[in-house]
Amino acid sequence: MLPKILLIRQNIATTPALTNPYAEAFNAMNSLKIDSDKIKDKTIGIAVGSRGLDQLPQLVKSIVDFVKANGGKPFIFAAIGTQGGGTSEGQAAMLASLGITEDTMEVPIRCCGESKYMGKTPSHGYDVYCNSIVDELEGLIVINRVKPHTDFTDITESGLLKIFAIGIGNPQGAQAIHTKALTEGHGKVIREIAAYMMAHLPVLFGVMTTENWKSQLDYVQAVLPENILETEKAALARVKENTIxxxxxxxxxxxxxxxxxxxxxxxxxxxxxxxxxxxxxxxxxxxxxxxxxxxxxxxxxxxxxxxxxxxxxxxxxxxxxxxxxxxxxxxxxxxxxxxxxxxxxxxxxxxxxxxxxxxxxxxxxxxxxxxxxxxxxxxxxxxxxxxxxxxxxxxxxxxxxxxxxxxxxxxxxxxxxxxxxxxx
Structure with a gap:
């Protein structure tokens, strides 16, 4: 016999949701006061992952329009590691399911399942791979949500560093990281590989988001690459305080x-x-x-x-x-x-x-x-x-x-x- 049941609600306070994600993101990017010469007439890749971020289409469209407003030539590319079966077709389907299409974003979308070898990290000699698309870039912008990771606990878990190391790493990069992480720890490996990538790729900035426990967007910040690590650490600590x-x-x-x-x-x-x-x-x-x-x-x-x-x-x-x-x-x-x-x-x-x-x-x-x-x-x-x-x-x-x-x-x-x- 099955138990009898009833519906309940947990009434726990949470942070308020943002009411205008597009404007919040655009203003955050403006606040960085990026030199327009770094964007004007340049091919700018916007790396978008596979996670279902709240308000993702509005956030990505804001980045696209910011690049256009500064005279750049933006396109979106899939930075989803092993998702979509590691194929360009699977990656495109994954982005489309999240509302990221050429029609909605009004820019080209590029997908590629191939990885290129970048080199080894100086501290521990970790192999670094990245999506072959990066060869076409004159500037790179990444977006991701900062949240606790499902597989480990550390000072940084899931966020911008992960979108670099695993997302842009494509299948070969993701596999290399997960293999090393089994013995050396996910956080350590991701941080070291992400740092190497940021030092060797034309990164303009990252757009960092968090969500409250209702999975509602509650924070957007644009961050220069040199500030990503410390900003992500602080954001993760805030998220962990606001959980259900x-x-x-x-x-x-x-x-x-x-x-x-x-x-x-x-x-x-x-x-x-x-x-x-x-x-x-x-x-x-x-x-x-x-x-x-x-x-x-x-x-x-x-x-x-x-x-x-x-x-x-x-x-x-x-x-x-x-x-x-x-x-x-x-x-x-x-x-x-x-x-x-x-x-x-x-x-x-x-x-x-x-x-x-x-x-x-x-x-x-x-x-x-x-x-x-x-x-x-x-x-x-x-x-x-x-x-x-x-x-x-x-x-x-x-x-x-x-x-x-x-x-x-x-x-x-x-x-x-x-x-x-x-x-x-």
Whole structure:
């Protein structure tokens, strides 16, 4: 028997979202007072990654227009490491899914899966690779969001430094970094390789963003290359202070409605689910989750199910949507085969939820502590089981949004409960 459930909201303060991302970015770039001679009549490449940044089209369009306003000749190129199967066609599809197309941006978009060898870093002799497109550039601008990384913890994690080292590094660069990182640490390797690239490429500046825990853009700053490291460190510290987590440190079952590369590099945020499974990396202390079932892949992930190996169960519809070739390539390049494993496949949502609560050693599965979320970026509203709510009912940050009810499924076993609330 499945637990009874209800919808709750976590009422936790957060930083306000920016109301005019285009203007914020344009003003931030203007504030740098870049010498116009560095842009006028020059070919300027704008490196755009694969992460689903909030307001990404507006931000990129602002950079494009800034370059045009200063007399430059901008184009966008994909800086997405191993995403898109490492092909130019896959890279273009990934950018298009994020709203970055030649029609929307009004500039050419270039994609290239090839890497060129740049040299070795002076300190530790790390091999450095970059997208072959950089040979065409007279100026380079990068954009990325600063956030905690899913695979490691350090003073810098995911941000502008990563878009250099792994994004612009293309598949060969990404693989080289992940291989070294297994023994020497991701942060150290990324910082050293990014520094080498910034010293050898015509970098004008970076556009750095952060988001609040509602995944809303709350900060934009343009940063000169010599200031990127310290600025990124400070931005990451701020982000870590403004987080939302699951409301408990342990539960029997987590049900995830959707996962994908636009949600997290590993499909699900590893620190939210308490599982990383990267060779040499310490597993999080919390949360402790008995079973995880995944019920869907996002459209924007294009079948890439990297991170599914962190789950225990998924469904036949999810299995049919998996792109095994692209995901395998991604996992090999990232030195993360564990994250590309396929969990136990059951028929439908009903079976995936039942399996999760029936295989954690409970005499009465209806008393399982369970949470059902849309994805690991959406932790404000969630469904909890009756037994879990008993632990939360005195929490002043928890607001009840529904009556207690049963899980509901259609004739094919697809979950209907709270379908409308989650907009799925």
């Amino acid at each position: 987590k699951l409301p408990v440190k342990a539960l029997d079952a987590l049900i995830v409605a959707e996962m994908g590369k636009n949600v997290s590099g590993t499909g699900m945020d590893t620190k939210t689910i308490g599982r990383i499974m990267i060779l040499g990396q310490k597993e999080p202390d919390y949360p402790k989750i008995g079973r995880i079932s995944v019920l869907g892949l996002t459209e924007a992930t294009h079948g890439n199910y990297m991170g599914m190996g962190l789950a225990d169960y998924t469904t036949m519809p999810v299995f049919r949507a998996m792109d095994i070739v692209d995901t395998s390539f991604n996992c090999v390049m990232a030195s993360a085969p564990e994250q590309g494993r396929i969990p136990v496949i059951v028929e439908n949502d009903r079976a995936a939820i039942a399996a999760a609560v029936e295989t954690v050693g409970l005499d009465d599965p209806s008393r399982a502590t369970l949470i059902y979320i849309r994805n690991t970026n959406c932790l404000e509203e969630m469904v909890v089981s009756e037994a879990l709510y008993e632990q939360l009912k005195d929490n002043k940050n928890i607001e009840v949004l529904s009556e207690l009810q049963e899980f509901e499924f259609d004739q094919d076993g697809r979950l209907l409960s709270f379908h409308k609330a989650f907009g799925l």
